[in-house]
Amino acid sequence: MQRITYRHITLFLCLLFIGACGQTGDLYLPKETQEKPKVTVEEKKENQQKKNKRDK
DSSP states (O other): OHHHHHHHHHHHHHHHHHHTTTTTSOOOOOOOSSOOOOOOHHHHHHHHHHHHHHHO
């Protein structure tokens, strides 16, 4: 009888903990604080041309 009781308690606690996940709000990664270097359209074209030359 005790074994069944412990199983029920364990199951209840597991369900309780799983049900509590995310209750404080959405879980998300914070935005990066460092700005990435901006690449101009011309630089993108140049990089693409260099890449194409290497691939040939």
